Amino acid sequence: MDITPELLNRYRKGLCSPAQMRAVEAWAERHEMVDDADFPLPGREAELEQEIWTSLDNYRQKPPVRAMHSRRWFTGGITAAATLVVAAGVLLFLYHGRSGKNNALLAEKNAVKAVWDTIKTLAGERRTVQLPDGSQVILNSGSELAYSRQFSTAARNVFLSGEAFFTVVADARRPFTIHSPLTQVQVLGTSFNMQAYAEDTAAWVTVEEGKVALTSLPYMQGARSITLIAGEQGVAGQSGSLRSRNVYAGNYHAWTRNQLLIQDKTLPETALLLQRWFNKKVVIDSNALQHERFTGRFNNPQPEQVLKAIAFVVKCRYSINDQEIHLY
Numbered sequence: 001m002d003i004t005p006e007l008l009n010r011y012r013k014g015l016c017s018p019a020q021m022r023a024v025e026a027w028a029e030r031h032e033m034v035d036d037a038d039f040p041l042p043g044r045e046a047e048l049e050q051e052i053w054t055s056l057d058n059y060r061q062k063p064p065v066r067a068m069h070s071r072r073w074f075t076g077g078i079t080a081a082a083t084l085v086v087a088a089g090v091l092l093f094l095y096h097g098r099s100g101k102n103n104a105l106l107a108e109k110n111a112v113k114a115v116w117d118t119i120k121t122l123a124g125e126r127r128t129v130q131l132p133d134g135s136q137v138i139l140n141s142g143s144e145l146a147y148s149r150q151f152s153t154a155a156r157n158v159f160l161s162g163e164a165f166f167t168v169v170a171d172a173r174r175p176f177t178i179h180s181p182l183t184q185v186q187v188l189g190t191s192f193n194m195q196a197y198a199e200d201t202a203a204w205v206t207v208e209e210g211k212v213a214l215t216s217l218p219y220m221q222g223a224r225s226i227t228l229i230a231g232e233q234g235v236a237g238q239s240g241s242l243r244s245r246n247v248y249a250g251n252y253h254a255w256t257r258n259q260l261l262i263q264d265k266t267l268p269e270t271a272l273l274l275q276r277w278f279n280k281k282v283v284i285d286s287n288a289l290q291h292e293r294f295t296g297r298f299n300n301p302q303p304e305q306v307l308k309a310i311a312f313v314v315k316c317r318y319s320i321n322d323q324e325i326h327l328y
């Protein structure tokens with residue numbers, strides 16, 4: 001499969017098919033896209049662009065190599081995406097005239113060659129991760145977090161696909177930045193929830209304490225940013241749209257207390273949430289249920305408990321086995 005600019009843009013937006021994702025990640029994992037000896041100064045954008053696409057051409061001529069995984073530490077997946085996003089970010093920041101950030105970009109570029117750890121949670125699983133700077137991340141089910149084992153002296157960068165609650169240690173000299181396919185979030189020290197699953201059509205950032213800057217499609221021309229403070233939620237869409245609203249932030253990280261909160265969601269949206277929570281495929285067998293909505297709050301939820309409540313509210317029936325839940 002050819003790795004083209006259009007394919008990379010689709011990857012950044014989370015729009016690739018599984019086969020396309022594997023192709024891009026395999027390419028990114030095998031190529032250092034920026035050479036340490038040739039970090040670009042202003043005016044050398046075209047040279048860097050040519051270097052990157054020369055690497056692409058070289059990749060097309062090489063046979064694929066199978067990535068190796070362990071049960072806990074993952075060397076492919078989002079780690080490869082981290083390499084891709086950092087390198088592409090360097091190019092695009094410079095290409096659009098933001099050369100004043102050369103120092104930070106140099107730190108980002110060097111991070112490409114750092115040792116990255118990736119934590120992945122299965123559906124129904126949650127994990128707490130301590131980062132090298134002392135910041136804490138609670139990772140929700142079906143999520144991946146990639147980070148360097150040693151942050152640079154100028155920046156702290158992590159990559160998220162899924163949902164996590166961050167408590168970030170303050171460090172004014174080293175901004176903390178979270179990258180996802182649709183967004184970039186930068187903080188100095190704060191706590192907030194971020195939901196950015198690859199299959200979702202938007203990303204949500206909800207601030208519990210402090211202040212964050214949310215950027216939509218950060219590596220694309222015309223990227224937009226807003227500042228969020230405690231009690232505000234930012235929503236970034238696939239098209240680059242960006243909006244904010246006032247919310248009760250505690251509701252959006254209720255999952256960290258093992259509390260399932262469903263707030264006025266359609267049944268398909270509810271089904272996706274239950275899949276992540278209970279590690280069972282949820283199938284809606286009746287078209288009449290597609291537009292039904294549900295709201296509920298459950299402490300330490302069990303599948304039967306939640307399904308009985310849904311069946312009562314939307315007037316449907318359900319069946320459940322070891323692998324699937326059906327609503328009809």
